[in-house]
Amino acid sequence: xxxxxxxxxxxxxxKLSLERLQEVLDFIxxxxxxxxxxxxxxFDEWAMNLAKEKGFYHLTEDDIANIVKEYRRxx
Numbered sequence: 852x853x854x855x856x857x858x859x860x861x862x863x864x865x866k867l868s869l870e871r872l873q874e875v876l877d878f879i880x881x882x883x884x885x886x887x888x889x890x891x892x893x894f895d896e897w898a899m900n901l902a903k904e905k906g907f908y909h910l911t912e913d914d915i916a917n918i919v920k921e922y923r924r925x926x
Contacts, residue, residue: 902908
């Protein structure tokens, strides 16, 4: 089924004008960005849950950056 969809998409793309091809490319890039945002949202949710679980929820990004810097200096 996946290969059939791919073939159908390619057949249809080949028939499009250059202007329409640019629109398709723009849409594909939009979908890629949307997927990237979704991944980062999932990561942020995971990180927040981990921080709550470990009792670090009160720390800011600056606090964490400073902790990392200190750790790297001491290591």
